[in-house]
Amino acid sequence: MFNKILIANRGEIALRVIRTCKEMGIKTVAIYSTADKDSLHVRFADEAVCIGPPPSADSYLNIPKIMAAVEITNSDAVHPGYGFLAENAKFSEICAEYGVKFIGPTPDQIRKMGDKITAKETMIKAGVPVVPGSGGLLKDIKEGIKIANEIGYPVILKATAGGGGKGMRVVWSDDEFEDAWNKARMEAKAAFGNDGIYVEKFIEEPRHIEFQIIGDQMGTVVHLSERDCSIQRRHQKLVEESPSPFMTPELREKMGDAAVLAGKAINYEGVGTIEFLVDKYRNFYFMEMNTRIQVEHPVTEEVIDHDLIKEQIKVAAGIPISGKNYYPTMHAMECRINAEDVYNGFRPSPGKVTSFHTAKGHGVRVDTHVYAGYTVPPYYDSMIAKLICKAQTREECITKMQRALDEFIIEGIKTTVPFHIQLMKNEDFRSGNFHTGFLNNFEMDPE
Amino acid sequence: MTFKEIQDLIKLMDKSTLSEFSFKTETYEVKIKGPRSYAPTMVTTAVPSMPVAMPSQAPIAAPNSSVQEGPKAEDAAPKAATDKLIEIKSPMVGTFYRSSAPDKPAFVSVGDSVQKGSVVCIIEAMKLFNEIESEFAGKIVKVLVEDASPVEYDQVLFLVEP
Numbered sequence: 066m067f068n069k070i071l072i073a074n075r076g077e078i079a080l081r082v083i084r085t086c087k088e089m090g091i092k093t094v095a096i097y098s099t100a101d102k103d104s105l106h107v108r109f110a111d112e113a114v115c116i117g118p119p120p121s122a123d124s125y126l127n128i129p130k131i132m133a134a135v136e137i138t139n140s141d142a143v144h145p146g147y148g149f150l151a152e153n154a155k156f157s158e159i160c161a162e163y164g165v166k167f168i169g170p171t172p173d174q175i176r177k178m179g180d181k182i183t184a185k186e187t188m189i190k191a192g193v194p195v196v197p198g199s200g201g202l203l204k205d206i207k208e209g210i211k212i213a214n215e216i217g218y219p220v221i222l223k224a225t226a227g228g229g230g231k232g233m234r235v236v237w238s239d240d241e242f243e244d245a246w247n248k249a250r251m252e253a254k255a256a257f258g259n260d261g262i263y264v265e266k267f268i269e270e271p272r273h274i275e276f277q278i279i280g281d282q283m284g285t286v287v288h289l290s291e292r293d294c295s296i297q298r299r300h301q302k303l304v305e306e307s308p309s310p311f312m313t314p315e316l317r318e319k320m321g322d323a324a325v326l327a328g329k330a331i332n333y334e335g336v337g338t339i340e341f342l343v344d345k346y347r348n349f350y351f352m353e354m355n356t357r358i359q360v361e362h363p364v365t366e367e368v369i370d371h372d373l374i375k376e377q378i379k380v381a382a383g384i385p386i387s388g389k390n391y392y393p394t395m396h397a398m399e400c401r402i403n404a405e406d407v408y409n410g411f412r413p414s415p416g417k418v419t420s421f422h423t424a425k426g427h428g429v430r431v432d433t434h435v436y437a438g439y440t441v442p443p444y445y446d447s448m449i450a451k452l453i454c455k456a457q458t459r460e461e462c463i464t465k466m467q468r469a470l471d472e473f474i475i476e477g478i479k480t481t482v483p484f485h486i487q488l489m490k491n492e493d494f495r496s497g498n499f500h501t502g503f504l505n506n507f508e509m510d511p512e
Numbered sequence: 513m514t515f516k517e518i519q520d521l522i523k524l525m526d527k528s529t530l531s532e533f534s535f536k537t538e539t540y541e542v543k544i545k546g547p548r549s550y551a552p553t554m555v556t557t558a559v560p561s562m563p564v565a566m567p568s569q570a571p572i573a574a575p576n577s578s579v580q581e582g583p584k585a586e587d588a589a590p591k592a593a594t595d596k597l598i599e600i601k602s603p604m605v606g607t608f609y610r611s612s613a614p615d616k617p618a619f620v621s622v623g624d625s626v627q628k629g630s631v632v633c634i635i636e637a638m639k640l641f642n643e644i645e646s647e648f649a650g651k652i653v654k655v656l657v658e659d660a661s662p663v664e665y666d667q668v669l670f671l672v673e674p
Contacts, residue, residue: 099666115664116605130665133605133637137662163638 066382067091067142067166072106073131073156074146077434077451078358079106082144085374094138096131098124100442105434112138119444125149128156135165142166142381148446151357152179168381170335170356177331178354188351191330193323196342196350198265210242212264221267222246224253224260231256235267268350270500271342273297274309275355276324277365279336279376281386286328288321289373289391292364296488298411298504303481304488305361306398307368310459310497311343320349321390327354336362336377345500360451361399363432367455368393396462397455400470402433403447406479407509415443419477424469428455428462431473441478449480459497463489484509518542598648600670602663606637610659618659620670624652632670635663650674 069092072079083093083106095110100119107113114134117124124130126149135143143160145151145167154175160167169175178184188195197216202225203209213220213236222245224232232253234245246262254260272295280286293309294302308317324339338355362373369391380386405411421437433450435441441449454469456462467489473482487510493499525533525544532545602608610618610633620632626646633644654671657663 114605114662115666117665129638130605134664136638137605137607 067378069094069111069138069140070142070144070168070378071096071131071135071138071140072110072144072146073125074144074149074151075101075104075106075125075434075445077432077448078146078360079104080109080434081432082146082374083109085372085378088372089375089378091378094134094140096125096134098444100444103439105436105439114138119442121149121444125445128153128159131156132159132163135160135163140165142168142378144168144378145357147357147360152355154179166381168335168377170333170337174331174333175356178337178356181353184354185351187330188327191326193327193330193351194349196265196268196352199263202261202263206243206246209246209262209264210239213239213242216264216266219267219269220264222249222262222264224249224257225263226253226257226259226261232262266350268342268344270345270502271295272309272311272344272500273302273340273352274311274320274343274349275338275340276320277336277338277359277362277373278324278328278333279373279380279386280328280333281380282334282383283385284329284332285386285388286325286333287386287388287390288324288328289365289369289371290317290393291320292361294361295499295501296494296503297501302361303401303504304398304485305364306396306459306462307364308393308396311347313347316343316347316349317392323349323351325390327351335380336373360401360448363430363451363453364397364399367397367430367453368395370394395455395457396459397453398459398462398466399451399453400466400485401448401481402450402452402473402475402485403481404441404449404478405447405481407481407484408479408512411481413443413447414479415441415447416478417441418449418475420474421476422472422474423450424452424473426469428465429453429469430455435475449475449478452485460495463495483512596673597653597671598650598674599668600632600644600646600648600672602635602665602667602669603644604635604637604642605664606635606642606662608657608659608661608663608669609634609636609641610655612641620652620655622652622655626650626652626672644669646670646672648672648674 070086071094072082079095086093093110095107095113096116097104097107097113098117098119116130116134117127143165150156152175154172157167157175158172177187185195199212219235219237222234232249234249236242236245249262250260274291274293276291277289278286291309291312292305292307294305296304320341327339336358338359340352341349342352343349358377366373404414406414417440418435418437421435423431430453431450435449452469454462454465456465470482470486488494534543612634620626627649628647630646631643632646634641635644650672652670653673657669
């Protein structure tokens with residue numbers, strides 16, 4: 066087992082890792098930028114090294130500085146958390162070169178899954194369902210229509226150089242194809258200077274359902290069931306839950322098997338998440354893989370009753386896993402509390418937190434690095450706390466979340482608590498009737 | 513222990529001829545030690561049953577430990593004089609060396625004059641040796657880090673009288 070782990074991260078996840086390390090008797094080293102000198106992760110670690118000024122590029126993203134800190138503290142492992150360098154293949158490689166264990170996947174595994182096209186090809190080879198598509202650029206309308214009929218309408222035309230919804234057109238039948246093709250190409254050319262178009266099946270009312278997997282160094286890979294993360298604003302998750310209200314035992318069996326297949330295809334080591342899109346007919350398609358511990362990992366921890374950070378560290382130390390899949394034994398939900406002003410376009414609201422009283426009580430967990438008197442710095446992401454509730458049923462879980470949100474007092478900055486309070490009252494949310502487009506039509510009630 | 517109490521303790525230590533002092537209550541324990549020539553270091557340990565007490569902070573570069581709650585140890589030393597002195601801080605993380613090689617003389621010692629751009633020390637990280645230059649002109653009044661000790665970003669290395 067490791068003697069000393071350096072946590073190459075900050076905020077709540079750094080604190081999360083430090084807590085588990087303490088329980089495991091492993092010494093901890095915190096690194097921090099000058100902006101984080103009063104941060105809880107710095108205080109709770111056994112040792113702390115200031116590595117640079119506030120900008121991430123000069124601190125949390127700076128590999129030489131982090132390696133220097135590893136060197137002077139004689140750490141034998143590095144935990145990258147999430148974000149920052151967690152999925153940086155070069156960092157994983159450099160750790161290996163220095164003889165320091167990177168608590169995560171190998172550089173090769175990160176690379177394979179980091180590139181979307183390579184990831185998709187790997188999945189196809191492994192027999193994991195992917196969003197059907199042309200694979201490459203379309204030559205002309207004739208080829209487009211042919212492939213569209215093979216895939217089955219509706220399809221979506223996408224610009225290969227594209228992003229932000231530009232150069233995209235949904236097509237519902239052969240008649241519409243030519244017009245959509247022309248419009249998409251024109252838009253793509255204007256926006257990106259490249260009118261290359263490919264086609265994919267258009268997933269109707271997609272739900273984002275991801276599966277947690279874990280693989281050990283002996284080649285065993287298992288899944289820990291799903292999390293439904295469909296409540297997203299601009300592709301940022303705001304609420305996650307397990308089990309998914311849309312799941313059935315049969316679907317879980319199929320998706321779980323596919324997730325394990327995906328992990329085995331790359332001999333995956335560590336914790337990871339396979340993200341799927343699920344359409345209204347319960348067809349599921351591989352979207353991407355995240356080769357790290359995720360923000361929403363507590364949701365899974367609460368329903369299977371295991372410490373995922375502990376499992377992650379054990380696997381990194383070469384300890385084999387049991388080989389069992391895990392299934393939710395109750396219902397859990399997480400609300401991400403961000404320092405954002407929901408009445409003004411969710412704009413960031415950094416500053417000093419003057420009062421901070423977290424929700425507590427039966428079935429309530431709060432993962433946070435914030436405390437009264439703490440100043441939320443403007444240099445990093447806006448998440449300040451994760452509020453996780455668990456109960457026997459989804460309905461009770463929502464009720465508990467409402468009670469918890471009502472007693473969560475944060476003053477001095479604006480937060481997304483009012484958003485979550487309103488969401489918990491929403492009929493569609495309460496009935497589990499939502500997909501990733503849900504928040505497009507969601508408006509905050511006046512203050 | 514309050515901030516003021518800790519500050520008073522350190523001042524008391526500095527005035528006395530004691531080289532070591534320790535004090536224990538039900539909830540916490542305080543140990544202060546250090547040779548008289550350096551500013552005293554301080555280590556507080558929370559007794560395990562009371563997690564509310566201050567968490568322990570292992571020093572990065574003895575004797576210049578960075579204490580989270582208390583004042584910087586060297587501040588407790590001649591306070592009036594420190595106000596006018598300039599701090600040369602470490603721009604990086606690494607191991608501090610006072611000379612270019614073990615058998616070579618130190619770049620600077622107390623009493624030496626430095627110009628802007630004078631090399632004052634080397635900080636090594638990952639087998640790369642970086643010469644650290646002074647940004648100020650003046651006289652070296654104090655060397656705060658021991659040879660071959662680890663240093664962190666912004667750690668004060670030298671005090672310079674302009």
